[in-house]
Amino acid sequence: MKKSLLSLIGALLWLPLFAQEPSHEAFIIKNLDANTERYSKAAREIWENPELGYLEFTSSKVLIEELKTAGFNVETGLSGMPTSFLATYDKGGPVIGFLAEYDALPGLSQDAVPYRSILVDGGNGHGCGHNLFGTAVVASGIALKEWIDANNIQATIKIFGTPAEEGGAGKVYMVRDGLFDDVDAVINWHPGDRNAANASTCTAVMQGYFKFHGQTSHAAGAPERGRSALDGVEAMNMMVNMMREHVDQESRIHYVITNGGLAANVVPDYAVVEYMVRHPDVTEVKDMWKRVINAAEGAALGTGTKVEVEVVAGIYGLLPNETLAKTMHKNLSTVGGVEYDDEEIKFAKEIQTTFNTPRVPPLSVAKDIQPYKLSHFPASTDVGDVSYVVPTVGLSTATWVPGTAAHTWQAVAADGMSIGYKGMMVAAKTMALTGKDLILNPLLIKEAKKEFDERLGGLEYEPLIGDMAPPLHFRADQNKVK
Numbered sequence: 036m037k038k039s040l041l042s043l044i045g046a047l048l049w050l051p052l053f054a055q056e057p058s059h060e061a062f063i064i065k066n067l068d069a070n071t072e073r074y075s076k077a078a079r080e081i082w083e084n085p086e087l088g089y090l091e092f093t094s095s096k097v098l099i100e101e102l103k104t105a106g107f108n109v110e111t112g113l114s115g116m117p118t119s120f121l122a123t124y125d126k127g128g129p130v131i132g133f134l135a136e137y138d139a140l141p142g143l144s145q146d147a148v149p150y151r152s153i154l155v156d157g158g159n160g161h162g163c164g165h166n167l168f169g170t171a172v173v174a175s176g177i178a179l180k181e182w183i184d185a186n187n188i189q190a191t192i193k194i195f196g197t198p199a200e201e202g203g204a205g206k207v208y209m210v211r212d213g214l215f216d217d218v219d220a221v222i223n224w225h226p227g228d229r230n231a232a233n234a235s236t237c238t239a240v241m242q243g244y245f246k247f248h249g250q251t252s253h254a255a256g257a258p259e260r261g262r263s264a265l266d267g268v269e270a271m272n273m274m275v276n277m278m279r280e281h282v283d284q285e286s287r288i289h290y291v292i293t294n295g296g297l298a299a300n301v302v303p304d305y306a307v308v309e310y311m312v313r314h315p316d317v318t319e320v321k322d323m324w325k326r327v328i329n330a331a332e333g334a335a336l337g338t339g340t341k342v343e344v345e346v347v348a349g350i351y352g353l354l355p356n357e358t359l360a361k362t363m364h365k366n367l368s369t370v371g372g373v374e375y376d377d378e379e380i381k382f383a384k385e386i387q388t389t390f391n392t393p394r395v396p397p398l399s400v401a402k403d404i405q406p407y408k409l410s411h412f413p414a415s416t417d418v419g420d421v422s423y424v425v426p427t428v429g430l431s432t433a434t435w436v437p438g439t440a441a442h443t444w445q446a447v448a449a450d451g452m453s454i455g456y457k458g459m460m461v462a463a464k465t466m467a468l469t470g471k472d473l474i475l476n477p478l479l480i481k482e483a484k485k486e487f488d489e490r491l492g493g494l495e496y497e498p499l500i501g502d503m504a505p506p507l508h509f510r511a512d513q514n515k516v517k
Contacts, residue, residue: 059471059475060471062182062186063179063182064370064468066178066181067175067178067464070174070177070178071456074173074174074456074460074463075453075456077098077101077170077173078456078459079166079451079456080093081093081094081097081098081166081169081170082450083451085140085143085159085166086137086159087138087139087140087141087159088198088199088200088201088202088203088510089116089118089138089198089199089205089505089507089508089510089511090118090138090511091118091137091138091198092117094118095111095118095120095196098135098137098173099122099196101173101177102173102176105177105180105181106180107122107123107176107180107192108122108123108125109121109122110122110123113212114205114208114209114212114214114505115208116198116205116208116507117507118196118198119195119205119209120195121194121195121196121214122176122193122194122196123191123193123194124176124180124183124191126189126190127189127190128188128189128191129220129473129474129477129480130190130191130193130217130218131179131192131193131222131470132194132215132221132425133172133175133176133194133221133222133223134172134206134221134222134418134421135173136169136197137165137166137169137196137198138165138198138201139159139161139165140160140201140442141157141159141510142158142159142160143158143159143160143161143444144156144157144160145444145447145448146448146451147447147449147451148448149382149385149386150389151389160444160447161446161450161451162441162443162446163200163201163226163441163446164225164435164441164446164455165200165201165226167226167434167450167455167458168225168226169196171224171460171462171466172194172223172463172466173194174467175222175463175467179467179470179474180192182467182471183474193218195209195215197209202347202348202509202510203348203505203509203510204242204347204348204349204350204417204420204500205417206421207417207420210420210421210498211498215424215425216424218425219473219480219484220359220427220428220473220480220483221421221422221426221428222428222466222469223429224429224431224465224466225429225430225431226432226441226446226458227431227433227434227435227458228396228400228433228434228435228436228437228439229396229400229401229405229431229432229433230367230372230373230401230404230405230430230433230458230461231367231405231410231431232360232364232366232367232407232428232429232430232465233364233405233407233408233409233410233430234355234356234357234361234410234428235353235355235360235410235412235429236354236355236410236412237352237353237411237412237413237415237419238285238314238320238352238413238414238415239313239314239315239319239350239351239419239499240311240312240348240349240350241312241321241346241348241349241499242309242310242312242347243309243344243346243347244293244308244310244344244345245271245310245331245342246306246342246343246344247264247265247267247305247306247307247334247335247340247341248304248340248341248342248343249262249263249264249266249303249304249305249306249338249340250262250302250304251301251302252302253300253301254299254300254302258302261302262304262338262340263296263302263303263306263338263340264304264306264340265295265296265306266340267306267340267342268334270334270338271308271330271333271334271335271342272290272292272308274330274333275288275310275327278326278327278330283314285314285315286314287311287312287413288310288311288312288313288323288327289311290308290309290310290311291309292306292307292308293307293309294306294307310327312324313413313415315352315411316352317351317352320349321499328344347506347509348500348506349498349500350416350419350420350499351499353416354419354422354423354487355409356422356427356486356490358426358479358482358483358485358486359427359428359473359479360407360428362428362472362473363428363429363430363465363469364404364407366465366472367430367461368404370465370468371402371404372461374401374402374457375454376453378453379453380398382436382452383398383401383436383454386448387436390438390439390445392438395437395438398437400433400437401433401436401454401458402433414441420498423491423496425487426486426487428469430465430466432458432459432461432462432465433458433461434454434455434457434458434459435449435455436449436454
């Protein structure tokens with residue numbers, strides 16, 4: 036009796052200690068809160084060194100060093116891409132993948148201020164927030180790794196460093212090479228102007244250059260001897276613009292002339308136009324791309340020039356997974372949105388005055404969590420190809436002032452200061468908690484895979500790029516005369 040009483044007293048004395056043990060959720064959130072400054076500095080370093088696709092040497096190095104320091108095994112230069120990497124922490128169990136992006140956009144140089152202030156004329160800028168994207172993924176992966184260690188859990192974390200999302204589609208080459216074959220689920224996110232975790236679809240896309248070759252001559256003295264490559268480009272553009280009337284209304288066709296010649300009095304022998312063709316249905320994209328090629332060949336025939344087609348990227352739309360999305364929405368709701376301090380409110384109000392729209396949402400949107408839904412957005416991402424080989428989920432958070440459009444200087448400004456960092460940490464926490472749920476609940480992975488198979492409907496994934504090598508020169512020489 037005395038022994039039993041002593042045991043009971045001992046157990047009661049231990050109860051407060053057990054009560055103080057942090058939950059799995061609290062452990063992860065506390066870990067990320069404690070490292071907010073560290074990750075904000077990493078995001079700022081990438082923001083200060085904006086690098087274009089396939090040229091992200093400094094940006095990828097910042098993330099790789101964080102992962103190596105945390106104990107990940109890092110491989111670099113995968114799938115023929117020098118700035119790609121795969122960081123692995125292998126403790127057996129389910130394999131959870133994360134996607135990191137870190138490329139910038141050309142021509143969007145901007146200081147982190149609420150008015151137009153170019154840092155470098157013609158310079159690059161993180162107008163899509165990939166400095167935050169890659170950093171949040173690394174933060175969530177490291178937090179999950181430390182949670183695994185603290186709780187002696189069997190699980191494997193793989194962080195894929197994927198170059199050139201903004202044209203070049205680095206993920207497609209990693210998918211083609213089978214790097215996702217052993218992954219059970221993939222988690223990613225994207226900066227935005229609000230907080231949402233939906234099961235989303237988007238548009239598939241084909242992208243490439245149409246390079247016209249003609250014959251130079253004096254434009255006034257001997258025009259009959261010239262064959263204008265620019266004429267070929269303009270004739271092609273005219274035909275494609277007429278084609279717009281006869282495509283599905285969800286189609287998107289964009290082009291820009293990247294080289295139109297050097298002097299008005301010289302018939303240009305070389306001209307280039309870049310095209311992007313989009314549609315939610317990948318089969319429609321394939322059909323439109325063939326029609327655009329036909330227009331190019333017809334233009335070349337009619338202008339006495341020759342045309343060379345160089346495909347830069349071909350990507351699928353997103354295959355949604357509601358099983359994963361609902362789990363991520365639950366975690367986003369737990370984490371909550373972004374709350375501004377007084378300085379951030381001042382910054383946000385000033386930057387909203389620069390928006391070219393009559394409808395500006397209230398700043399409270401940054402704090403709100405959008406209702407869950409099955410959604411579609413008309414842009415594209417090479418995450419789509421990943422989603423066709425493994426169940427994939429993503430979210431967006433309010434890294435930008437509400438009402439900000441992507442690919443703008445206003446987005447660049449927020450990406451380099453505290454508003455962007457706060458949204459980044461919301462994403463990091465949500466992704467890490469979602470990874471935790473997948474690891475602790477094998478049935479969740481099983482259900483996600485079942486839904487994946489049903490949505491795939493027996494479709495055999497085939498990359499739109501065929502066997503082409505990564506276009507490492509895409510951003511490096513897109514404006515050079517050849």
